[in-house]
Amino acid sequence: MSATLPDAIVDSAAIAAATSRRRSVWALAIRNPSVIFGGVILLLMLLIAILAPYLGTVDPTRIDPAMRNKKPDTVLTYRLDDGTPAHRTAIMGTDSLGRDVYSRVIYGTRVSLTVGISVAIIAVALGLVIGLVAGYVRWADGIIMRIMDGLMAIPPILLAIALVSIWRAGLVTVIFAIVVPEVPRVVRLVRSVVLTVREEPYVEGAISVGTPTITLMWRHILPNTVAPLIVQATFTAAAAIIIEAILSFLGIGIPPETPSWGNIMAEGRTLFRVFPHNIMYPGIFLAFAVLAINIMGDGLRDTLDPKMSKKV
Amino acid sequence: MSENKGDKTKPILEVRNLTVALPKGADRALAVEKVSFTVNPGEIVCLVGESGSGKSVIAFTVMGLLAKALKPTSGEILLEGENILAASEDRLRQLRCTRMSMIFQEPMTALNPVMTCGEQIDEVLETHTKLDAAARKAKIIAILTRVKLPEPERIYASFPHQLSGGQRQRIMIAMALVLDPVLLIADEPTTALDVTTQAEILKLIAELQAGQGTGVLFITHDFGVVAEIAHRVAVLRWGELVEMGQTEQILARPAQDYTRMLISSVPSIVPAHRGVRREGETVLRTDKLGKTYVSKGFFQKGRTVKAATEVDLDIRRGETLGIVGESGSGKSTVARCIARLIDPTEGKIYLGDTEIATLSAGKLRPHRRKVQIVFQDPYRSLNPRMTVGDSVIEGPMNFGLGRKEALARARALMETVRLDPNALDRYPHQFSGGQRQRICIARALAMEPELLIADEAVSALDVSVQKQVLELLDEIRQRLKLAVLFITHDLRVAAQICDFVAVMSQGRVVEYGAAEQVFGAPRHEYTKALFAAAPGRNWDFTKASAA
Numbered sequence: 001m002s003a004t005l006p007d008a009i010v011d012s013a014a015i016a017a018a019t020s021r022r023r024s025v026w027a028l029a030i031r032n033p034s035v036i037f038g039g040v041i042l043l044l045m046l047l048i049a050i051l052a053p054y055l056g057t058v059d060p061t062r063i064d065p066a067m068r069n070k071k072p073d074t075v076l077t078y079r080l081d082d083g084t085p086a087h088r089t090a091i092m093g094t095d096s097l098g099r100d101v102y103s104r105v106i107y108g109t110r111v112s113l114t115v116g117i118s119v120a121i122i123a124v125a126l127g128l129v130i131g132l133v134a135g136y137v138r139w140a141d142g143i144i145m146r147i148m149d150g151l152m153a154i155p156p157i158l159l160a161i162a163l164v165s166i167w168r169a170g171l172v173t174v175i176f177a178i179v180v181p182e183v184p185r186v187v188r189l190v191r192s193v194v195l196t197v198r199e200e201p202y203v204e205g206a207i208s209v210g211t212p213t214i215t216l217m218w219r220h221i222l223p224n225t226v227a228p229l230i231v232q233a234t235f236t237a238a239a240a241i242i243i244e245a246i247l248s249f250l251g252i253g254i255p256p257e258t259p260s261w262g263n264i265m266a267e268g269r270t271l272f273r274v275f276p277h278n279i280m281y282p283g284i285f286l287a288f289a290v291l292a293i294n295i296m297g298d299g300l301r302d303t304l305d306p307k308m309s310k311k312v
Numbered sequence: 313m314s315e316n317k318g319d320k321t322k323p324i325l326e327v328r329n330l331t332v333a334l335p336k337g338a339d340r341a342l343a344v345e346k347v348s349f350t351v352n353p354g355e356i357v358c359l360v361g362e363s364g365s366g367k368s369v370i371a372f373t374v375m376g377l378l379a380k381a382l383k384p385t386s387g388e389i390l391l392e393g394e395n396i397l398a399a400s401e402d403r404l405r406q407l408r409c410t411r412m413s414m415i416f417q418e419p420m421t422a423l424n425p426v427m428t429c430g431e432q433i434d435e436v437l438e439t440h441t442k443l444d445a446a447a448r449k450a451k452i453i454a455i456l457t458r459v460k461l462p463e464p465e466r467i468y469a470s471f472p473h474q475l476s477g478g479q480r481q482r483i484m485i486a487m488a489l490v491l492d493p494v495l496l497i498a499d500e501p502t503t504a505l506d507v508t509t510q511a512e513i514l515k516l517i518a519e520l521q522a523g524q525g526t527g528v529l530f531i532t533h534d535f536g537v538v539a540e541i542a543h544r545v546a547v548l549r550w551g552e553l554v555e556m557g558q559t560e561q562i563l564a565r566p567a568q569d570y571t572r573m574l575i576s577s578v579p580s581i582v583p584a585h586r587g588v589r590r591e592g593e594t595v596l597r598t599d600k601l602g603k604t605y606v607s608k609g610f611f612q613k614g615r616t617v618k619a620a621t622e623v624d625l626d627i628r629r630g631e632t633l634g635i636v637g638e639s640g641s642g643k644s645t646v647a648r649c650i651a652r653l654i655d656p657t658e659g660k661i662y663l664g665d666t667e668i669a670t671l672s673a674g675k676l677r678p679h680r681r682k683v684q685i686v687f688q689d690p691y692r693s694l695n696p697r698m699t700v701g702d703s704v705i706e707g708p709m710n711f712g713l714g715r716k717e718a719l720a721r722a723r724a725l726m727e728t729v730r731l732d733p734n735a736l737d738r739y740p741h742q743f744s745g746g747q748r749q750r751i752c753i754a755r756a757l758a759m760e761p762e763l764l765i766a767d768e769a770v771s772a773l774d775v776s777v778q779k780q781v782l783e784l785l786d787e788i789r790q791r792l793k794l795a796v797l798f799i800t801h802d803l804r805v806a807a808q809i810c811d812f813v814a815v816m817s818q819g820r821v822v823e824y825g826a827a828e829q830v831f832g833a834p835r836h837e838y839t840k841a842l843f844a845a846a847p848g849r850n851w852d853f854t855k856a857s858a859a
Contacts, residue, residue, distance in 0.1 A: 201687035202695045202703075204653050205752070209707025209759055210680040223697050 029303040038296025045289055049109040057103035058088070060259045064098035072101075072277050093277045095267055104259035105281050111260035112241045112289060114171065119178045119240035120233040126179070127186025128225065132217055134187060135194025145191070148184035156181050160247050169255045174247055178240045189232050190225050197224045227304035234297030238290045245286055261286045322393075323350035324494045324527040325374065325412075330387035332369055332378070332551075343369045343382055344551045351495065351527040356518070358530045358538045358559075361548035362574070362774035363745075367531045369551075371497050373397075374529065375414050376404040392494060409436050412495040413488035418504050419480035423472040429483045430468030433490055440491055451490065459486045459516060478509035482516065489520060496521065497529045502537065506638040507801065511845035514541050533774065535578045536804070539563060539848030547571045563851060577779040578853035579804040581846060583827040588811040592629030595664065595762050595795035596650065596683075599624060602658030603645050619645040621819045622659070625797075627763065627812075632789060632796040634810030634827070636803060636842070642819035647767045647799045651685045652676055663763070681711060684756035688768035690748035694740040700751050701736030707759045718758070725754040729784060746777035750784065757788065764789075765797045770805060782809055803846050807831055815839045 029035055048055065067076050072093040080086050092101040134144040160177035167173050197203060203220050211219070247253030248262025249269075256263050261282035268278020332344040344366040351357045359367040372378045374389055376396060389396040391412060396404065408414075416422040424432055430452055437448045449468075456464035459482040472480055481501060488496055498517065502510035518541055521528050532538060538545055538559065545563070546556040547570070555568045566572045601623040607615050620642040627633045635643040649656040652668060661669040668679050687693045694703050704725065705718035713721075723733040729750040740748055749769060756764055766785065770778040786809055789796050800806050806813055806827070813830045815823040815838065823836040834840045843849065 201689060201693040204648075205685070205687065205693055205703075205755065206695070206706060207653060208651050208680060208683070208685050209755070210677050210710045211706060212710070215710075219698070220695055 029300055032299040032303050034295050034299025034302070036299075038292040038294070038299060041288060041292035042296065045109055045113060045285075045292070048106060049113050052106045052110060055106055057106050058100050060099060060103040060107045061257055062099060064094070067094050067098040069096055069098075069271065069275055070094040071275070092281045093275065095264070095278050096271060096275075097267075099259075101264065101278060101281055104264050105261065105285055108259045108261045108264060108282060109285065109289075111171070111254055111258065112244060112286070115175060115178070115244040116237040116241040116289075116293070118175050119182060120237040122175070122179050123182040123186050123236050124229055124233050127183045128190055128222075128229065130183070131187040131190025131225075132194060132221070135191040136198065136213070136217060136221070141191075144187070148187050151180055152184040154181055156243050157247065157250070157252075160252050164252045169252060171254060171258075174244055174253045175240075177247070178243050182236050182239070186229070186232060186236070189228055193225045193228060194221055197221050231297055231301045231304060234293050234300060238293040238297070241286070241289055241293070323352050323390075324392060325351040325529065326388070326390040327370070327374070328388045328390070330370065330373065330389060331385050332366070332373055333383050333385045335381040339364075340550065342551050344373070346387070347548070347551070347553045348387075349546050349553065349556055351529055353494070353527055354522065354525040355543045356521060356528040356530055356541055358532055358542035358545045359548060360532060360535065360538055360545055360574075362533060362776065364550070365548040366551035367548050368499055370548075371414065371499050371529065371531050374495075374497060375408065375412065376401075377414075406440075409488070409493065410440050410491045411493050412497065413491075413493045414497040414499065415481070415484045415488050415501045417500040419477065419484050420472060422484055423480060425472055428469050428471055429475070433483070433487045436487055436490055452486075455486045455490045456483075458520070459483075459489075461486070476509075477505050478512060481505065481509075481513050485513075485516065485520070489524070489526070492524060493526065495527045495529065497531070499531045500533070501530075503532070503534070507803070507847070508638065508841060508845040510537075510847065511540075514847065517541070534847065535563070535575060535775070535853060536846065536848030536851075539851040539853075547574070563853070574776060575853050577776045579779070579782070579802075579808040580852055581804050581807050581831070581843075581849055582852065583807040583810070583831045585828065586811050588631060588826065590628060590631075592631065592793065592795075593664075594626055594628050594662075596797070597626040597662040598646075598650065598659060599662070600659040601625075601646065601649060601656055601661060601669070603642075603649055603654065604657045618819050620649065620656075623814075623816075623821055625814060625821075625824075627795040627797060629762075629795055630789065630793045631811045632786075632798055632809055634798045634800060634806040634813045635816055636800060636806045636813055637816035638801060638842075640818075641816040643799045643801075643816045644767055645819075646816070647685065647765050647797060650763075650797065651683050651765055652680070653685070681707070681759045682762045683765065684759050684761040684763070685765040685767060686749070686752045686756055686769040688771050690745040690752065690772060693752045694748060694755075696740055698739075699736065700738055700740060700743075703740075704736065704751070704755045704758050707755065711759075721758060722754070725757055728757065728788065729754045744777075746773055746781060749773060749777075749781050753781075753784065753788070757792070761794070763795045763797060765799070767799045768801065769798075771800065771802060778805070785809065803831075803843065815842065 064078065070076065070090055070093050072091060074090050074093060076088050076090050077085055078088070090100055090102065092105060095101055130144060134141050156177050159180060160174065163173045163177050198221065203216065206216055206220050244253055244260065245262035248260045249266045251266060253262055254260040264282040265279045268275065272279055328348050330344055330347045331342055334341060334343045347370060349357065359370060361367045369378070369382065373384055374396065376399070378384070384397055391407065399407070423429070433452045433455070434448055437443060437451060443451065452468060453464045456467055461467045461479060461482050467475070475483065502513050505513060514537065517528065520526070530541060542559045544557065545559050547554040547562065549570055554570050555562065555566065562571060563575060566575060601620060602618070603620045605617040605619055623646050625633060635646060637643045645654070648654045650661055656669050659669060660667050663679055663682055666679060668676060671679070694700065701719060701722055704722040705715065708718040708721060709715060719736070722736055726733040726735055731747060731750055740751070743751065770781050773781060782805065785796065788794060798806070798809055810827045812825065813827045814821045815830065815836065817838045823830055823834065823839045830839065834843055
């Protein structure tokens with residue numbers, strides 16, 4: 001190529017003068033007050049779940065018939081293994097089997113967050129792959145989407161009951177039962193993004209320079225799905241936590257020996273009028289966890305959704 | 313309502329020293345700086361400028377519809393002597409539609425899709441008059457007749473989506489003029505329309521304003537439209553008024569260099585003599601190429617649309633073939649079939665000696681390299697998440713070139729398209745539209761194609777940038793002996809760059825021949841109509857000289 005055309009070379013200073021706006025989206029998201037608020041609460045929850053044994057808890061499954069149904073802030077007296085008496089304050093009281101509610105709620109955080117996070121990850125991962133195929137492979141689209149419509153029609157609670165009767169109640173069953181109806185929502189989202197992005201001239205440009213399909217999806221299409229998927233993932237996680245609580249409350253979720261917010265509430269249900277603390281404390285934790293995730297999701301949507309960012 | 317239009321000599325609109333500030337962080341401090349002009353009764357004043365010149369900001373300021381982020385900081389806008397900048401929100405609401413009205417670029421989005429056209433005009437009357445329902449209806453039918461809509465009763469009950477683009481714009485005009493305002497602001501009202509529709513709308517606006525003595529503030533970027541409709545012209549650049557004067561004077565003897573540059577950038581509609589010898593080998597030949605869309609779902613019946621029918625084209629090395637047509641004529645369909653972005657349903661495409669129309673995706677890949685395409689929208693043609701360099705070298709690397717060699721080639725190409733090679737490390741959003749289009753050309757050239765398809769490649773660019781990109785394309789074609797397929801709706805652009813022209817209408821090529829011949833003596837009825845509708849066709853912009 002000859003270099004005989006210097007007259008109109010655009011100098012790089014002029015190019016650099018155009019300020020960067022794209023990258024600031026993530027910086028903006030991190031500074032959004034809703035994201036900070038939700039994020040901080042979630043981080044606290046995560047710390048609680050990880051550090052559960054070190055937060056003044058006792059074995060959440062230990063039954064003590066002498067200490068049944070104590071109200072919050074009752075001082076409990078018990079004997080250590082060597083026979084010496086000790087005292088401990090049950091800040092959230094005890095349940096009808098004498099188990100410490102505080103310890104159960106703290107350990108219950110583990111179950112809820114595990115379910116929330118793993119459902120979000122699995123649903124997004126499955127939905128992403130299926131959605132990419134549905135959006136890109138024209139002939140597969142109709143078939144996949146009709147199957148997804150069918151999956152969406154399955155109520156998670158009925159599915160859980162069916163699964164529990166086939167396998168046995170447990171974390172995996174619960175996660176599976178929640179993931180199945182969530183996947184189609186992710187698929188729809190990814191498919192709609194792919195359908196719009198594949199018409200973009202830069203994707204067609206990549207096709208015309210001979211980019212193989214897999215590379216095309218990975219390099220040009222996939223990045224566009226990241227922002228909406230993160231938003232969707234937060235809402236999926238919140239929904240999963242609630243559904244897990246419902247399933248456990250109904251007795252078809254996490255088995256009763258593992259404390260989860262749902263089955264703590266289920267056990268407190270019969271004595272609710274007399275001892276409301278059994279339901280109240282896990283309820284507060286559940287509400288806060290879901291609220292925090294939803295607030296963070298809203299904040300992320302405000303900053304990441306291109307439709308929202310267009311406002312002056 | 314035959315109101316007294318006031319003193320015929322006093323201006324309807326007087327803008328004095330108007331300054332509008334941009335929010336912090338914008339590319340400049342002021343959107344509009346000390347702009348003054350007047351609009352007299354019965355006069356059409358055109359505000360002309362390239363994108364970012366502040367012409368729309370002025371229009372919105374006059375209507376009091378400015379976005380909250382923009383603040384008029386000084387000056388006055390006098391509508392029949394009343395300062396609009398000082399008027400309250402209530403007063404502004406009274407003035408809109410009764411004294412001043414506005415029509416917009418895109419009539420589909422300016423109309424409410426869930427209300428019938430009649431109801432929408434009725435809303436104006438209900439708000440501003442005390443007429444009863446029957447009188448309002450009669451008035452609406454009358455105005456629909458005046459804007460020359462057929463069957464006003466049927467149009468009254470139609471929803472916007474049931475009408476064509478031109479009809480929708482007529483509805484907007486009817487709505488704007490139903491209360492006989494003294495001032496009509498038209499913000500690029502014909503930009504989204506086809507050239508033949510544009511001609512009709514321009515004629516309608518001119519007729520209506522002449523009949524009523526309405527003053528029109530007409531905003532446009534198109535000097536053809538200016539030549540067609542304006543009495544006086546104000547040229548804007550970066551928010552400042554460059555010059556203002558009678559249309560004849562501005563177009564023929566502009567006083568300012570900027571105006572002269574703008575006007576001389578407008579391509580002439582008379583094709584230059586290009587002296588094509590037709591001796592290169594044939595790069596592309598299509599044989600009865602056709603594309604039929606069949607839409608069918610699980611539950612609907614199939615619907616077929618013939619987007620292109622029996623299209624025969626051939627291009628030799630070093631030639632430019634233009635496909636000209638209005639929207640929906642099938643010109644882009646043909647281009648995309650040839651690039652195999654969509655699969656043709658009938659006919660054959662020969663690339664050299666190879667028939668590529670029916671090749672499978674795998675067999676097609678080696679031939680992809682030979683046909684490259686540059687798209688219309690420079691803002692969407694490059695992946696915003698990839699550096700320019702990565703975009704340019706993607707193709708060569710797909711065909712086995714090493715990263716180093718590909719980058720070296722990309723650097724050389726940057727010079728070919730007259731960009732700094734350092735641009736390769738930057739992201740697309742750091743470039744202007746014209747620069748991005750150069751990058752897209754570089755990306756196409758990196759594949760060393762035999763055929764370059766430019767699909768409305770300069771349509772989204774300002775006229776001065778458009779000129780540069782056109783010159784660049786023509787120069788590259790000559791130097792590399794490329795075959796170029798140039799798709800455009802703009803006859804002026806086609807006249808300047810094409811050796812041969814194919815005019816398409818409703819999926820068929822209706823006229824095909826050397827550019828000089830087609831432009832000089834069009835034979836087909838449609839081609840004649842198309843040329844007759846081209847705005848400012850009687851004006852040769854290249855003749856603009858120093859005052």
